[in-house]
Amino acid sequence: MRYRLPIWLALVAIALAYVAIAGWNGTHIRSNLLALLPDESRDPVVEASKQRVKELSFQKAVFLVGHAEPTHAIKAAEALAHSLTTSQNFQTVTLRPDSSGMAALLSAFQTHGQGLLSSSDRAALTADQGQNLAQRALGSVFAGLLPVPVATLENDPFLLLHSYLAALPNPAPLLRMRDGILLRKVDGMTWIYLDTRIKGDPLSLSIQKQVADAVTRGEAALPTGTMLLRTGAVFFARAGADAAMMEAGTIGGVSILGVIILLVVVFRGVGPLLMNVAAIAIGIICAAASVIALFDSLHVITLLMGTSLIGVSVDYGLHYCCGRFGAGQTPQQRLPRILPGLTLGLATTLIGYACLAIAPLPGLRQVAVFTVVGLGAAFISVVILFPAVDRAPQRAAPAWLSAIVAELWRIADRGWFRWAAPVLILAIALPGIAYFTANDDVRRLQKQDGDLLRQQRQIEGITGFAPQGHYLLIDAPDTESALRAEEDVGKHLDGMVAPGILTGWRGLSQWVPSTHRQNQNRRLVSDRLEQPFLAAHRNRLGLSAAPDGAVFVPLTLEGVAMPKALGSLILAPGQHLVFPDSIKNPDELASLMSSNTAVQYVNPTADVTSVLQRYRERALMLLAVTIALTYLLLMWRYGWRGGLAVLAPPMIAVVAAPLIASYAGAPMTMFSVLAMILVFSIGGDYAIFCREADRDHRAITLMAVLCAAMTTWLSFGLLAASSVATVHEFGLTMIIGTAIAVMLAPTAQSFKSRHKT
Amino acid sequence: MKRSLGAVLIVCLGLTICGLSAAEAQSSQILRGEYTQQRTLKGLAKPFHSAGRFVLAGDRGLIWQALSPFAATTILTDAGITQKMANTSPLKISAAQAPFLQNFRHVLRASLSGQFDLLSGQFHVDKTVGDDGIWRAVLTPGDAAALPITRLEITGRSGDVQSILLVRANGDRDLIQLAKHERHGGPLSPDEAALLAASGG
Numbered sequence: 001m002r003y004r005l006p007i008w009l010a011l012v013a014i015a016l017a018y019v020a021i022a023g024w025n026g027t028h029i030r031s032n033l034l035a036l037l038p039d040e041s042r043d044p045v046v047e048a049s050k051q052r053v054k055e056l057s058f059q060k061a062v063f064l065v066g067h068a069e070p071t072h073a074i075k076a077a078e079a080l081a082h083s084l085t086t087s088q089n090f091q092t093v094t095l096r097p098d099s100s101g102m103a104a105l106l107s108a109f110q111t112h113g114q115g116l117l118s119s120s121d122r123a124a125l126t127a128d129q130g131q132n133l134a135q136r137a138l139g140s141v142f143a144g145l146l147p148v149p150v151a152t153l154e155n156d157p158f159l160l161l162h163s164y165l166a167a168l169p170n171p172a173p174l175l176r177m178r179d180g181i182l183l184r185k186v187d188g189m190t191w192i193y194l195d196t197r198i199k200g201d202p203l204s205l206s207i208q209k210q211v212a213d214a215v216t217r218g219e220a221a222l223p224t225g226t227m228l229l230r231t232g233a234v235f236f237a238r239a240g241a242d243a244a245m246m247e248a249g250t251i252g253g254v255s256i257l258g259v260i261i262l263l264v265v266v267f268r269g270v271g272p273l274l275m276n277v278a279a280i281a282i283g284i285i286c287a288a289a290s291v292i293a294l295f296d297s298l299h300v301i302t303l304l305m306g307t308s309l310i311g312v313s314v315d316y317g318l319h320y321c322c323g324r325f326g327a328g329q330t331p332q333q334r335l336p337r338i339l340p341g342l343t344l345g346l347a348t349t350l351i352g353y354a355c356l357a358i359a360p361l362p363g364l365r366q367v368a369v370f371t372v373v374g375l376g377a378a379f380i381s382v383v384i385l386f387p388a389v390d391r392a393p394q395r396a397a398p399a400w401l402s403a404i405v406a407e408l409w410r411i412a413d414r415g416w417f418r419w420a421a422p423v424l425i426l427a428i429a430l431p432g433i434a435y436f437t438a439n440d441d442v443r444r445l446q447k448q449d450g451d452l453l454r455q456q457r458q459i460e461g462i463t464g465f466a467p468q469g470h471y472l473l474i475d476a477p478d479t480e481s482a483l484r485a486e487e488d489v490g491k492h493l494d495g496m497v498a499p500g501i502l503t504g505w506r507g508l509s510q511w512v513p514s515t516h517r518q519n520q521n522r523r524l525v526s527d528r529l530e531q532p533f534l535a536a537h538r539n540r541l542g543l544s545a546a547p548d549g550a551v552f553v554p555l556t557l558e559g560v561a562m563p564k565a566l567g568s569l570i571l572a573p574g575q576h577l578v579f580p581d582s583i584k585n586p587d588e589l590a591s592l593m594s595s596n597t598a599v600q601y602v603n604p605t606a607d608v609t610s611v612l613q614r615y616r617e618r619a620l621m622l623l624a625v626t627i628a629l630t631y632l633l634l635m636w637r638y639g640w641r642g643g644l645a646v647l648a649p650p651m652i653a654v655v656a657a658p659l660i661a662s663y664a665g666a667p668m669t670m671f672s673v674l675a676m677i678l679v680f681s682i683g684g685d686y687a688i689f690c691r692e693a694d695r696d697h698r699a700i701t702l703m704a705v706l707c708a709a710m711t712t713w714l715s716f717g718l719l720a721a722s723s724v725a726t727v728h729e730f731g732l733t734m735i736i737g738t739a740i741a742v743m744l745a746p747t748a749q750s751f752k753s754r755h756k757t
Numbered sequence: 758m759k760r761s762l763g764a765v766l767i768v769c770l771g772l773t774i775c776g777l778s779a780a781e782a783q784s785s786q787i788l789r790g791e792y793t794q795q796r797t798l799k800g801l802a803k804p805f806h807s808a809g810r811f812v813l814a815g816d817r818g819l820i821w822q823a824l825s826p827f828a829a830t831t832i833l834t835d836a837g838i839t840q841k842m843a844n845t846s847p848l849k850i851s852a853a854q855a856p857f858l859q860n861f862r863h864v865l866r867a868s869l870s871g872q873f874d875l876l877s878g879q880f881h882v883d884k885t886v887g888d889d890g891i892w893r894a895v896l897t898p899g900d901a902a903a904l905p906i907t908r909l910e911i912t913g914r915s916g917d918v919q920s921i922l923l924v925r926a927n928g929d930r931d932l933i934q935l936a937k938h939e940r941h942g943g944p945l946s947p948d949e950a951a952l953l954a955a956s957g958g
Binding site (some may be wrong): 120129132135136137139140141142144145150151153165170176177178354533541542543597757 | 766799821925
């Protein structure tokens with residue numbers, strides 16, 4: 001036993017070295033929330049499509065340069081484009097979109113376009129109205145303003161390709177092209193559209209700063225009277241990071257300062273502060289080492305949740321440190337008196353944390369390992385390290401603290417208190433059921449910058465297009481069946497455009513229809529248009545008799561050089577993306593897809609939301625299991641009535657906290673369930689400590705509980721001041737739950753036989 | 758719910774803009790007249806003849822309405838070109854899909870109204886006035902011309918353009934003769950305004 005401290009410190013040193021080496025070797029901290037989903041539910045094709053969509057949209061940054069004078073606006077946009085290009089922070093800066101890719105596709109249409117029909121022309125031919133199409137062609141040639149070269153007429157006397165091209169989806173319905181530049185005049189302002197892709201990951205802080213600096217430099221050089229609107233993930237991410245850092249700075253600063261002041265004032269020295277910090281640090285190091293050893297990586301959510309949960313160990317440290325306020329105790333005598341309570345507190349908390357491992361969710365399993373190891377290590381540090389380094393003599397507690405504690409016990413000792421207090425709390429909390437809701441929306445995790453949102457809406461209003469995060473994924477064995485599936489679903493999408501549910505959609509089959517469709521079209525044209533009308537039509541136009549038709553060779557996706565924008569819709573042969581334009585109700589899209597197995601609706605935002613929902617539901621179920629197991633343990637030590645008396649305070653706190661928080665409009669989220677787990681383990685510790693305390697030591701026990709509660713308020717409770725909704729709700733639940741747990745902790749002494757220690 | 762609200766807002770915004778430009782156009786000149794068009798396509802023996810009415814509504818657009826040999830209406834605006842005929846769905850080509858439309862409209866507007874100075878950037882203008890008061894302008898493209906037009910010959914008397922001959926690079930030509938010019942400050946008839954608005958003008 002003499003060597004247990006050196007052995008423990010050696011173990012901690014090994015863990016520290018292991019974490020350092022793993023970090024050095026590039027063990028990465030993972031931050032993709034979807035990595036937390038159970039493995040079996042993740043389809044690699046869906047994941048690949050999400051990756052592609054992320055690449056397409058994530059690095060995009062769009063600018064609108066506005067000026068009252070069109071020529072000034074163009075000059076300003078050119079200056080900004082030049083400035084951004086020379087900054088080296090952008091992959092592409094596109095002021096004049098390149099149309100050469102489109103030109104190659106158009107020339108393929110001219111040679112292989114005999115099977116292309118616009119949907120209205122197909123409908124006309126299906127309804128046997130070929131006469132009207134012939135008439136339309138004559139109208140264009142006779143009376144139109146646009147030139148119609150004879151070469152075109154020879155190939156396509158009914159001008160069906162013209163009609164097909166005109167019906168292709170327009171990528172920018174509101175913008176106008178002038179001198180190769182996309183622009184729009186609105187309310188006397190001319191806005192120039194500038195499309196860019198940044199270099200690197202928009203979530204990287206250094207990339208964010210470089211891009212922002214480049215834009216600021218470019219903006220500063222713009223002539224007076226110029227307005228600049230911007231949107232893109234990089235700007236939102238930067239604003240989010242700025243706000244989070246500001247908040248972390250203020251809330252975190254106040255919190256740390258508060259804890260330091262509290263501990264220094266209560267203990268009149270820095271010893272207890274340093275000892276507790278050491279215990280938590282050792283806990284985190286050992287926890288990280290074990291997670292890396294078992295899982296090969298550490299998820300950022302594990303780190304966040306786990307570190308909060310390990311924070312409970314401050315309860316043990318403070319319980320020990322308050323021993324110095326007890327009469328006639330040397331540092332070595334302080335531990336044995338509280339060890340049974342500490343051990344039981346640890347056991348109940350470990351039950352709760354270990355239960356997280358039951359859930360079939362990889363993220364929670366990591367959290368379970370992290371917290372069980374971390375809390376265990378912190379506990380061992382308190383038990384082994386604290387008595388060894390503690391030199392503090394016995395001294396009286398601060399008078400104010402003694403007075404508060406004495407008053408609390410005086411109230412708690414009244415017979416009615418142990419019944420009235422729980423009833424009163426529940427009576428206050430229960431009507432909260434009426435306001436109680438759950439909300440797992442992932443967007444509540446980040447507060448979006450108001451000014452950027454305004455700019456984004458303005459850009460949407462001017463350009464007419466909005467970034468769409470959701471899409472359809474076609475997964476078929478080959479290109480032909482993928483195109484046919486797309487045409488099948490396209491029919492339904494077109495049906496949604498007419499009543500205004502959908503503004504439009506973009507897919508490959510609109511540009512290159514399936515071979516099946518092209519052959520069908522070709523037959524339709526031949527049977528309904530050419531055989532009855534072609535000879536007369538050519539005669540009317542003054543063309544010579546029709547040459548013998550060459551064999552029709554349909555256009556194929558593989559056979560044409562695709563423009564980049566269209567090529568990016570192909571993930572792999574047979575796997576295509578289809579993007580809906582703005583849609584009123586995405587659920588209609590989702591329900592539409594159930595009929596065709598090759599087509600699925602993917603909404604990454606909704607997927608993350610459902611991850612959060614599943615984690616919340618599982619965590620809530622596990623909390624119930626934890627409560628049951630904890631009761632069994634408490635019953636073993638205190639009997640069934642005593643066990644209930646100890647269980648009641650944390651349980652009432654866990655039930656009442658979210659209900660009372662819902663008066664403030666706070667819905668239940670995964671993070672508030674996390675707060676409930678914390679409240680239960682903290683409240684359990686408080687109740688056990690009070691139960692274990694004999695009459696002589698119950699004052700210092702309540703002091704320890706009070707100190708622990710105050711540090712909890714300062715560390716977790718202050719998060720209620722956060723502007724991020726979920727973080728705010730976490731803090732609120734912690735404040736309310738811990739307050740109830742402290743208030744009711746003394747009632748844990750109920751049904752206690754006088755002589756048991 | 759938010760998205761649909763956004764769509765409604767965008768539509769409202771669109772209507773406001775249409776409303777504003779309508780108000781603007783009322784203050785500018787409107788030119789109406791009748792025309793005959795003779796189109797000669799290289800490679801075809803006989804030319805095509807058509808006749809009808811036109812309305813040039815300043816910067817808003819041009820309505821070209823053939824009445825014979827059959828009714829066909831072409832509307833050219835900032836947004837693109839729309840061709841309407843009975844019994845078929847209108848054919849629309851947006852300016853974003855066919856960028857040359859913008860310049861084509863510009864050339865037509867300047868030619869129909871006789872404002873050659875608008876074209877001096879891309880054409881070399883040679884104007885002579887005969888003894889009978891009829892002027893004749895020959896426009897040949899400079900380096901900056903973006904359209905495949907090799908020659909424009911325009912004749913007229915005082916402010917009115919009487920004929921336009923447009924020769925394309927492939928040899929196709931359009932000879933347009935104008936008559937019964939009518940100029941006034943507006944407003945457009947509701948039908949005309951509706952045609953332009955439906956075509957994004």
